[in-house]
Amino acid sequence: MPEDSTALLRGNLDEVPGDRAVSLSRAQIADIIRAFTSEDWRRLEKAANYYADDHIAWQDLLQSALWRAMDEEKADRNCPADVNVVTFLIGIMRSIGSAEWAKRQRRPIQIGIVNHRRPDQKAADLPDPAMNAEDFMVRQQAARKVYDHVISLFDDDPQALAILLGAAEGLKGEKLRARTGVDETTYNNKRRLIRRRIDAAYPKGWRE
Amino acid sequence: MTKNVPQSAPALRRLSDLLVEDVSETSNAEIRAEISGDPQDYAERMRAIFDASPVPVNRQSPSQFGRPDLTAVPDAQIVSSEAQQSQIPTSPVKPHPDWYTPASAEYTPANAAEALLLHIFPLERAGFGVTGKRDVPAISRDIPYIQDLTGETDFSAPEIAQKIKAMCDAALRHLCAARAAINKLCDQIAACSASKNAFEQDRQGLEDRLGTVIAHLQTLISVFEEDEAPVADEIDLVRKSSKLNDEDRAVFLGCLNEFQTAYFIGTRLVSYAYNEVKDVQARFREQQASADNLQIGHIQWQFPHLIRQIIFIRRKMRSAAVRQDRSLRSHSDASSKHNRRAADSHDERFRPNE
Numbered sequence A: 001m002p003e004d005s006t007a008l009l010r011g012n013l014d015e016v017p018g019d020r021a022v023s024l025s026r027a028q029i030a031d032i033i034r035a036f037t038s039e040d041w042r043r044l045e046k047a048a049n050y051y052a053d054d055h056i057a058w059q060d061l062l063q064s065a066l067w068r069a070m071d072e073e074k075a076d077r078n079c080p081a082d083v084n085v086v087t088f089l090i091g092i093m094r095s096i097g098s099a100e101w102a103k104r105q106r107r108p109i110q111i112g113i114v115n116h117r118r119p120d121q122k123a124a125d126l127p128d129p130a131m132n133a134e135d136f137m138v139r140q141q142a143a144r145k146v147y148d149h150v151i152s153l154f155d156d157d158p159q160a161l162a163i164l165l166g167a168a169e170g171l172k173g174e175k176l177r178a179r180t181g182v183d184e185t186t187y188n189n190k191r192r193l194i195r196r197r198i199d200a201a202y203p204k205g206w207r208e
Numbered sequence B: 001m002t003k004n005v006p007q008s009a010p011a012l013r014r015l016s017d018l019l020v021e022d023v024s025e026t027s028n029a030e031i032r033a034e035i036s037g038d039p040q041d042y043a044e045r046m047r048a049i050f051d052a053s054p055v056p057v058n059r060q061s062p063s064q065f066g067r068p069d070l071t072a073v074p075d076a077q078i079v080s081s082e083a084q085q086s087q088i089p090t091s092p093v094k095p096h097p098d099w100y101t102p103a104s105a106e107y108t109p110a111n112a113a114e115a116l117l118l119h120i121f122p123l124e125r126a127g128f129g130v131t132g133k134r135d136v137p138a139i140s141r142d143i144p145y146i147q148d149l150t151g152e153t154d155f156s157a158p159e160i161a162q163k164i165k166a167m168c169d170a171a172l173r174h175l176c177a178a179r180a181a182i183n184k185l186c187d188q189i190a191a192c193s194a195s196k197n198a199f200e201q202d203r204q205g206l207e208d209r210l211g212t213v214i215a216h217l218q219t220l221i222s223v224f225e226e227d228e229a230p231v232a233d234e235i236d237l238v239r240k241s242s243k244l245n246d247e248d249r250a251v252f253l254g255c256l257n258e259f260q261t262a263y264f265i266g267t268r269l270v271s272y273a274y275n276e277v278k279d280v281q282a283r284f285r286e287q288q289a290s291a292d293n294l295q296i297g298h299i300q301w302q303f304p305h306l307i308r309q310i311i312f313i314r315r316k317m318r319s320a321a322v323r324q325d326r327s328l329r330s331h332s333d334a335s336s337k338h339n340r341r342a343a344d345s346h347d348e349r350f351r352p353n354e
Helices: A002-010 A026-034 A038-051 A058-070 A085-105 A133-152 A158-168 A173-180 A184-201 B008-025 B028-033 B039-051 B109-120 B157-192 B196-201 B203-240 B246-290 B302-334 B337-350
Strands: A122-124
Touching: A026 A058, A026 A085, A038 A058, A038 A085, A038 B008, A038 B028, A038 B039, A058 A085, A085 B008, A133 A158, A133 A184, A133 B008, A158 A173, A158 A184, A158 B008, A173 A184, A184 B008
Parallel strands: none
Antiparallel strands: none
């Protein structure tokens, strides 16, 4: 134990055997969340807006992330002690958003449920919330419209546009900088510019 | 665009990563500048999302963070499918006095629903006749009592208040009934784990109870669907009323907020029900894993559908809340300059978390 403590104090987490020893407990996470500043909450709100869409509201996304971080039985990830809890929650929101998006790609089967006491009536026959082909095309067109508009916001700035297109292809960090040929300072400046312009055009995430 | 352009929807999701990366590294000063109004109020409103979580995070012991065991409901609290309608509570549900203390071991569907509401809403405003013990979100704080509305006008705000109360009341009753049905279902599964034959014999009962759960959740939808339109109509009438004086208008804004809050409650109720059904699904899976020969596939396939239905309800309620929010804002826009000042000040206090 003394060795573990020393390693923690030094911040050298690799020396601590086992992941559990360096993960925050649920109670610790709860305490940190209760102490969040307005800036922390604003960061979470902004991230939730980016990862939310027409299918899942940002409040639901944020609450789901808080819940997943707190629920001891269902928690499927731990927050390392050296990770900012805001970052941890943003990661969960991203994960939930991706999972929801992936789920929507699989069209579920519409099934009615029979009320056996009254076979002439179905106990539940609600409209299928999944997208049909027409809905899917409409969504695709809407996404394309937003995407094209976002690209057009940077017509006057080739470097920002290059970073944007690289990010749209899934490149990040070092790889993105290498692809676009900008140094770290320029990258950070352009990234800030991109965020501010998109924030101004889409203050509530990717919704018009 | 070039032919190599990525698909738009995934591309936007990837761009989100870039934006979030920047948000994480942006200075506190810049982030703070984006917060309109009092940062402390903003933090409180946001914290309300955390406090409204179905997980009882207010408890002190980490070991109690998990939700209560559904099967721990006393028999007396379990409503059979046959007698269900007669046992749906018709009067306001009283909260358990010690619900928020760790020592409280009692768990009933009514208490669960009540505790959920106490998390997010001062119940005396919805007519439940109890006082919320915990801090309430800013959205519902200081709302003028709609019962105080008097005067000779061409609308009936008390009627609106009554409808709002009825909506909350009905939603709570149906949630209790749905929870009871879910609990019964869990008991059935637990009993069946002892005997394959018993499970087979009572398959019909399981299906019946599953149908009951869905029926109650469906009723929950209809409660909100059927009551939404007439209440919205009345609100519209009130908004257009030429006899509306400043005082009435301020009270009326309170009505709008009550109405919006009712939908907020509905959203959380259904969210809670959704989580419960997810639990049931998990239990089914456990049963299937422990007894491969059981023919329960024909029941299990119904759960994804059930969950989709609840997602549908939640989405519907969320969009209803958004509509009410727009109604509130459009009302503020249409007011006179004098009234707008009052409305803005009121709106500022009750603006939802965005």
